[in-house]
Amino acid sequence: MPSNAAYDRMFRTALLIRRVEEKIIEIYPADKIQSPVHLSIGQEAVSVGLCEALERQDLIFGTYRSHALYIACGGDLTQMFAELMGRIGGVSKGKAGSMHLTYPARGFMGSSAVVASHLPHAVGSALAAKLRGTNQVALCVFGDGSLEEGVAHETFNFAALRALPVLFVCENNTLAVHTSIRDRQAFSIQKMAELYGIPYARIDAGYDFMEVQRVAASCAASIRAGGGPQFLEIATYRAKEHVGTGEDFGFGYRDRAAYDAWCAKDPLITDQASVAAMIDAIDAEIAAAVVAAEASPAPGLDELLTDVI
């Protein structure tokens, strides 16, 4: 049962993610981060609840929009900022950048900027888990757009056929770049999961990390008990433009009202008491990470051709 301690812990992580991204927004104009950023603001609770539901041996796969997942799984902040800034102290020596965050020490095994391409990776790691009897669950987090790609169909079919230990999580923010899900999908996500006989659950309150944790934990327990794959659709909201640090309500493809409605329910906005209790320590931690990251040098010519083969 999640306790108050659990609430506080998850709240803190969610706030940490938000403040990290707000720091990114702050420093971006100074060109300290010279690469595209896909912000998770509005979607933090999903990653937080999911990672809280995992065990240490579990494996995680994400997309180009994985700042939240990185932090939620326990990724080091200095290594993250260094990575975003293209420094040698980055988790991947600066070669990965924002779109390819990863943190193998906590099971985060990669994030891909090719939509849906990581779905079979999660399933393959689950197949390995089953073959080797490791008791691992593979967590695969993807956007609603992933479901249109053919590989999603291939992957779900295979995971179901072999009853593999994988938790599929669709972060449904109803958008792929600027296109609404209505104009992209003739199918319902629930029915798609059910097509393969994959048990499906939906969370409408995607801002509620406690709820995400609770449902995800029960999915993970069922998977670990040998029940095969599970599918979790989580409604969420992308606050910023698809890529970059700005807002984009003025371009006619979506509505500010929906954003305001979402904010009205977001604990990171409504629970100002918790914010007040935590924000200073968090901001200090972030500031220290930025300083440490900036102290790390850029990778040099000696790194250009290492790790190719």
Next chain:
Amino acid sequence: MPSNAAYDRMFRTALLIRRVEEKIIEIYPADKIQSPVHLSIGQEAVSVGLCEALERQDLIFGTYRSHALYIACGGDLTQMFAELMGRIGGVSKGKAGSMHLTYPARGFMGSSAVVASHLPHAVGSALAAKLRGTNQVALCVFGDGSLEEGVAHETFNFAALRALPVLFVCENNTLAVHTSIRDRQAFSIQKMAELYGIPYARIDAGYDFMEVQRVAASCAASIRAGGGPQFLEIATYRAKEHVGTGEDFGFGYRDRAAYDAWCAKDPLITDQASVAAMIDAIDAEIAAAVVAAEASPAPGLDELLTDVI
């Protein structure tokens, strides 16, 4: 309403297909046809009923297993044998062979040996039909194996989203090469069609060309009336090995009993009166086509580099 004349006409076409393929079996050992052949024996009624339900402006797309479709749509026999034998008189000058039959004069727009790769072709031609207002239906015939490929998902989704005039027909012989559909698909074909909201019908009596014609005609009518795509699953039986001219009941992956049961229902076997009435003329027609095909020369060096760009 199908009349006796319709029965006779379709029976004749089905028998023609069977006898053509039996002729192929007969001449294959002499190496007159130097390329892989994927025989339709057992599956003839599907193509016959489908083509009977089409109108002249309609377009057809098939697989490497399309001898039946070629003949059913009205393809010229001499050009077919010449094509199989690699002669210049072949419908595609011998460059296509058995796996890539086509007959644009009757709307047969191509057949591909890459499983499922023709599904989007049919849908694209249907999109063109809709854009240009041509009143065409696109017929797309594929095996059960096609449904596993990612592109099937992409294609069905798009056809449904845009309500395109396409008739998807799955020839379900329950096999992909030697693998049973049970070991390949965690989903039901009906549910897959329904996932996209594509109206679905199933024909169990895939040997019954009258039934195939009747159901396909009603699908085509609904499509032509602007109702969007339709999906037809037709149970059928592949009598011969996956590729080649032999039988393969001795290899443990399938059962002769099912074959015998199928034969007991196949009009081409049960209706011996019709067979007797038609076979001689058909065989004469085939023999003449083989002779004419053999009289056609092989393509020469002048053909090697034509039609590349």
Next chain:
Amino acid sequence: MTSATPEIVSYANALLETMDGALGASPNTVILGQGADDFKGIFGSTTGLAVKYGKDRVSDMPLMEEGMTGIAVGLALNGVYPILTHIRSDFVLLSANQIINLIAKYKYMFGGLFELPMLIRTVVGRSWGQGAQHSQSLQSLFAHIPGLTVIAPSSAQTVLDTYPYLTSTFRGPVISFEHRMLYSLDFEVDRTPLANPLAPRLIRSGSDLTIVATSIMVLEAKRAARWLEEHAGITCDVIDLHCLTNIDPTLILTSLKKTGRLVVADTSWPAFGTAAEVCRLVVQADPTLLKAPVRSLGMAPAPCPTAKALEDLYYPNLGTVVDAAASLVRGRADHGVPLPAEKTMSDIYKKFRGPF
């Protein structure tokens, strides 16, 4: 002609103009691509066209690269000319099967019964930390395959020369690699039609060295040639290869007869790439034309790193071209020709946008 100020058009506007022209010229031409109809309009190359021609003809798409490309086949078979867009050429790999197994083969495989006129536009990312999966320049993969026509337009001029010809006259499938960094640059253009828009172009003449270049490397080659002439009196022939398939080597061979020295500057990896193919064409014709080792400039033999510091080392630039050229002409690495100070092309083009 003589006194008129030359017309200036940006790469993005040249694209937009030709897209507009193609849609305007035939009701049976369509554009399909993720975001083709949105306010960003494929980096400005389709902006406003969905409003002008309707969303049926300038059509947003779900995420379905393989399916979308197969749909283009069906469109072409049934009388519609499709233009596909991919905002990164990397994504075109998801449709490699349709392009290589189907599109490249449809005409030949069926003995000439069908043609598949179509244009697949793909944008090559570079700079600003695009990283390994958003930066590839995959022209060589497709140029290897008979049946395809592959182009890499280096300027607004070549876009205006070539796209109207492709969409109105040419009957085969074409893949175009448009370089993202070119989009915002301005070019002088001349509207005189060309006899063969797919031929290579000699865009600068000299006598010491031949530089064969593609895409944005054509700009770098031109700038390098100017630098070399100004700082060392070295003069170069610069050839814009433009179309990578069925290359007529005459222009290159004629140039080499004069210069005897060759640098190939392409946007991708040299191995099994444009540099390799140009070398093959030369030595199959006459290896004795080469008086010195050939230099090939392209991306370093690694995936593209995201860090700016590594990205700057990863790509060839003005300095690399000048250095390679000077050491070839002078016959030694310590050639004494001063090198330009600029470290990275992207920084330059952010400040200087032309006209070129």
Next chain:
Amino acid sequence: MTSATPEIVSYANALLETMDGALGASPNTVILGQGADDFKGIFGSTTGLAVKYGKDRVSDMPLMEEGMTGIAVGLALNGVYPILTHIRSDFVLLSANQIINLIAKYKYMFGGLFELPMLIRTVVGRSWGQGAQHSQSLQSLFAHIPGLTVIAPSSAQTVLDTYPYLTSTFRGPVISFEHRMLYSLDFEVDRTPLANPLAPRLIRSGSDLTIVATSIMVLEAKRAARWLEEHAGITCDVIDLHCLTNIDPTLILTSLKKTGRLVVADTSWPAFGTAAEVCRLVVQADPTLLKAPVRSLGMAPAPCPTAKALEDLYYPNLGTVVDAAASLVRGRADHGVPLPAEKTMSDIYKKFRGPF
């Protein structure tokens, strides 16, 4: 060594032996592929292994090339060594995205945090009317991409040399192009381990001409060299390139110093292919080594026609190699060297299966 009769192994059996060996050596090695467990056993290369090791480890797959390849990534990341099989290399294009955008980049892109040891086996079809979609030899596409290791084993010997090394020791992803026509041929094999199984091999020595070959063209090159020596006293160095990525050109350059003449014989199209890359490596090192124009032999620049008559013209064979070699060495097309009567390789290998 001296008196023992040499051991003879067929290509298919060499594959079967190495597959068996890999599964036997580690419980964490698996084979995945359509039909990998059936009675045809990928043309005999996996026959019986599903019974021996279980269907979990020798696993049939649905039709899902992209998905299957992505699954291999996940397996490799979680401690399992995957061997994928494709009965035709053409189908591997459906997984081009996984191979090029993910597998080739995973190690570098993440700064060395991950490795993806795996072997992707693909079979190149040829002859018996495979046609345009079942006959491609796509090694050049993948050899262009940094991060991949691409091999084309020409014999049972090279399979036995290389596969055990790959599956037990090598830590990167490898794509192997196995030629279908080699499967039924017998080869003399020597079990002495090699220092570097990925290096090119000099397999015959001569002084007039260098033939660099891949896959089954190595056999044709050897047969041509024998013919040339017997019928014209022309002697050739024959180099089996074997691995197409990170080619060490030393062997080729050393040979060219002696011969000055180069023929490249590859199983695919020359443009942007192996021939092009070998030419690049040579002229980047020293173009003056080439005393005559290079000849590249490969498939005709068209999709593969199905008709036997055209197929025989489409592929290079013994006669083509002999003719190209003789005209190079004699310096003229009417070289006077008698050409072998055989018109097609497939007919020969149906009758003569070795040992080679």
